[in-house]
Amino acid sequence: MEKTKRFYVFIYFVLVLLIFLSVIYITYSMLLKKEAIEESNLLNNISDDKIVSNVIRKNTISNTTESPVETTPKETDRMLKVKELKNQNSDIVGWLEIPNTSINYPVLQGSDNQYYMNHNYKKQKSKNGSIFLTKDYNWEIPSSNFLIYGHNLNNGTMFQELLKYSSKSFYEQHPKIRFTTVKDDSEYEIIAVFKSRVYYQSEKNVFRYYFFVNAETEQEYNDFIQNAKNASLYNIDATAKYGDQLITLSTCSYHVKDGRFAVVGRKIEKL
Numbered sequence: 001m002e003k004t005k006r007f008y009v010f011i012y013f014v015l016v017l018l019i020f021l022s023v024i025y026i027t028y029s030m031l032l033k034k035e036a037i038e039e040s041n042l043l044n045n046i047s048d049d050k051i052v053s054n055v056i057r058k059n060t061i062s063n064t065t066e067s068p069v070e071t072t073p074k075e076t077d078r079m080l081k082v083k084e085l086k087n088q089n090s091d092i093v094g095w096l097e098i099p100n101t102s103i104n105y106p107v108l109q110g111s112d113n114q115y116y117m118n119h120n121y122k123k124q125k126s127k128n129g130s131i132f133l134t135k136d137y138n139w140e141i142p143s144s145n146f147l148i149y150g151h152n153l154n155n156g157t158m159f160q161e162l163l164k165y166s167s168k169s170f171y172e173q174h175p176k177i178r179f180t181t182v183k184d185d186s187e188y189e190i191i192a193v194f195k196s197r198v199y200y201q202s203e204k205n206v207f208r209y210y211f212f213v214n215a216e217t218e219q220e221y222n223d224f225i226q227n228a229k230n231a232s233l234y235n236i237d238a239t240a241k242y243g244d245q246l247i248t249l250s251t252c253s254y255h256v257k258d259g260r261f262a263v264v265g266r267k268i269e270k271l
Contacts, residue, residue, distance in 0.1 A: 159251035188265030194231035240266035
């Protein structure tokens with residue numbers, strides 16, 4: 001009887017511990033999801049009045065100068081809001097959105113590709129990390145491909161929904177990506193969707209898409225497009241030609257060890 005009693009007491013404490021840990025996990029997951037949702041609403045939370053005020057102030061300053069004002073492309077509200085966000089963190093380089101999905105976040109760029117894996121746009125430690133552009137993208141050239149990374153999280157935030165592109169029907173319902181910087185606001189049509197992995201250095205003749213940022217030659221550019229099309233999970237008629245600006249969204253995938261999932265698009269329309 002005594003052994004049976006101790007056994008039941010042990011089971012009771014195990015159950016209590018499991019419930020306690022579950023509550024902590026659920027609470028933590030909810031906080032991370034809340035953080036991601038708040039981040040996705042950043043752009044909408046910027047007051048239009050503030051944007052208008054800044055534009056008026058800018059025009060006033062421009063009109064009072066005697067030197068000619070350099071003309072720039074028309075700035076959309078979205079471009080102006082990205083510019084405003086840069087006042088909060090100069091590492092914010094743009095805003096990424098796939099319409100009608102949860103992917104709707106600021107894009108950061110750090111001096112390395114590690115910092116924003118575990119820091120949010122406020123530079124606070126966060127398991128969510130941030131959506132970030134590879135450090136190798138050179139804005140002075142500019143480079144050929146916006147290579148953008150984000151975590152695949154179980155709470156459905158960041159780049160988790162990117163994996164839904166495994167289904168062709170999902171692609172057909174969401175064929176475009178919007179990327180906005182302070183100098184451009186454009187749509188990109190998706191041209192390839194594929195699974196991959198991080199390859200060992202010893203492996204030869206493999207498609208290391210995660211190294212492609214700036215094409216030094218037309219052949220290098222065309223090889224990337226051909227490899228992406230060949231690797232695509234399904235046929236997509238749209239393609240790209242040398243000189244087209246590209247965007248590649250990349251996240252972790254668990255189909256193999258060190259698996260990756262990527263979506264490639266090409267710029268088609270300035271908004």
